[in-house]
Amino acid sequence: MRVFKFGGASVKDAAGIKNVYSVLQTAGYEDVLLVVSAMGKTTNALELVIKNYFDKSAELQSSVQEVKKYHNEILLDLFEDESNPVFTAVNMQFSDLEYFLAHNKSPNYNFVYDQIVSYGELISTTILSHFMSHMGIKTQWLDVRNFVKTNSNYRDAEVDWELTQKNISKNVKGKILNITQGFLGSDENNFTTTLGREGSDYTAAIFAYCLNAESVTIWKDVPGVMNADPRYFENASLLNQISYREAIELAFYGATVIHPKTLQPLQKKEIPLYVKSFINPLLPGTSVAKGADLEPYMPCFIVKRNQLLISLSSIDFSFIMEENISEIFALFHQFKLKVNLIQNSAISFSVCVEDKFGNFKDLNAILSKKFKVDFTENVTLYTIRHFDEKAAQTVEENKTVILKQVSRETMQIVTKES
Template sequence: MRVFKFGGASVKDAEAVRNVVKVLQEVGHEDTFVVISAMGKTTNAMEKVVAAYFNDKSVLTAAIQEVVEYHENILADLFDEKNHPVHSRVKLLFEEVKGFLAWNKSPKYAFVYDQVVGYGELVSTTIISEYLNEVEIPNVWQDVRSLIKTDNNYRDATVNWERTQSEVSAKVDMSKLNISQGFLASDDNNFTTTLGREGSDYTAAILAYCLNANSVTIWKDVPGVLNADPRNFEETQLLDKISYREAIELAFYGASVIHPKTLQPLQRKEIPLHVKSFINPKGKGTTVCKGVGISPEVPCFIVKKDQVLLKLSSLDFSFIVENNISDIFKLFHDHRMKVDLIQNSAISFSVCLDNKFNGLQPMLNELQKRFKVVCHEDVSLYTIRHFDDNAVKSLQNGRSVLVEQRGKETVQLVVK
């Protein structure tokens, strides 16, 4: 029993959808649960719909129509019949989006976000499930919201493992090919929740855990896990094997190939994770499994851009100690700021933060009442695992280093 996950790049247009079929035909689709993301950049487009709803309703209709037309073009390319049932199914999903936005009374951005943005996955899986039937690969379309149950922490929900296990065991027939959505779940009131941006990998891991799968395969547009993101670094090298522990370290520091939460459920049941290319399905890819370190052992480069560096110091030269730090971290939690690096001395405290929920300004207003605050926005946090001197020098070259921190295996640089 296997779980496959196809990301947005692998289903970005009609030709990409046909390629997914080709991959399934090449590697087999028996006893397989397939998790699929929204097509291409649809999640970004749906985020614009939410932004228009809150900030400028005059462009709301146009924002929705842009998403509708994108999918209509894919449908026209994949299905010859204009009266094929898939058209009405997709139209109904978009009518649900419009209906929700018309009757919604909640002012909470995160709640509205989750009810709207997830339709990208619902539409993509509907199209692909219908197309698979069209090419005589019978399958069962599953609504993942009826399988994965969470709390109501919208945009970053926590899985209720006991209820999820119960739902998956009752509703999934693994003798059939199952098609379902990544990223989505639901709370006790059956409102849609999401597992965090790029959460489709996590979806695959949750389902693999509950199904006692033999493996998970994430299909990407790269040959496997590389020692650096080729979009940010010129020279990269394929990693053949990575231990769970090492992969969790890389994910924690921000490696984009594997979602940070994905590895924990897999490690608990020692389910191997394969990262392979949907362009070359028979390529060896990368395997994450039980073992030691990485192979080959080379420096691994990770960059997080658009970060915020805060330098806090006491107004009266008193020490910044436990009670101060506790208060500071409560503010980080309250304003949903993710901490990526910490460095402190007796009277100062530096921290690199991810401001993905836009809580920076209100948090600064509170911090400035108690501390002297220096704020550097739009900085980049570079992390090198298994660093050597040449690797560090390659990052320092021509950059202004604001903070440097070294451990036994890891060096981190905050640069402007």
């Protein structure tokens, strides 16, 4: 079996859905499992619904209606006959969403987030599955929550591999096009969980691992994995081949083409991962597999914006030792700040972090009792794998460099725009 993953950009409108059908005509669809994301910017639109649910109840209904309207327009573009059962199926999904909004009693933001945001994937796959059937392809729609079982760490759930393996091995049929949702799972109480933002790639890897798949293909609007984000760097080049090890390094430093957790299960079973273009499906794209670390060999640039640079120093000029550092990291873990760079000296300790849950203010109040805390907001972290002098100059040009760290293969530079 082959596993294909289509992201939000590939199914953002009726033309995108039709293009997925065309890609399947080219690439084949027998013994294929499709993992599909929410359509376009639906996740963002549902995040607004969540915000309004907690903060602006007067605007809640209009934000739900926006999501409904967007999907209804796609339905009307795809299906001429409004008596098609897809209309009823999608309406039922929205009824379930509205029932949850009306009856939920939990004040837990992360729990509510997962229950609401999941409707993006459930609706997109419902529409896609009905369209494939409409076009004559026999499909099986799978509710991923019955397959991927997790703990109850809402918004960043961990997979129960043993249970997940059992569910997938027993219930996924071959010789048919299977369609399921990315990003989602469920806990032991059958409440919806999510695997972290961009978790659809990870879902594809979970299914591939459990099915001993032949390959995973991530279909994107780019020709493959580039050595840099074309939005920030001119003349970005296509990488033809990346080893698992190098891809894990790139993902660890924040390359957004491949989700960090996606690669480990694939590497364990040596399942190749292809990143290909849904615009030009016949192009070879990039393969992530055993073999050369990087082909062609060149510097690779990773950009992480909206970072927070925190510098801690001891109030009495004493050394910052192991016990201090372990205490600091325990607090980072507690407040869910992701550390992307570490630099320390005898009496100071600097980290570049991502505060995606907005917890730094509370953390700072605790740190300030024991340390002198300096911080700079909205810095950019550049990571250059296989750097050379020219690559460093490209990054540093017209910027103020606040911190630089160099190891054998990797250079990291924290900057503020000049």
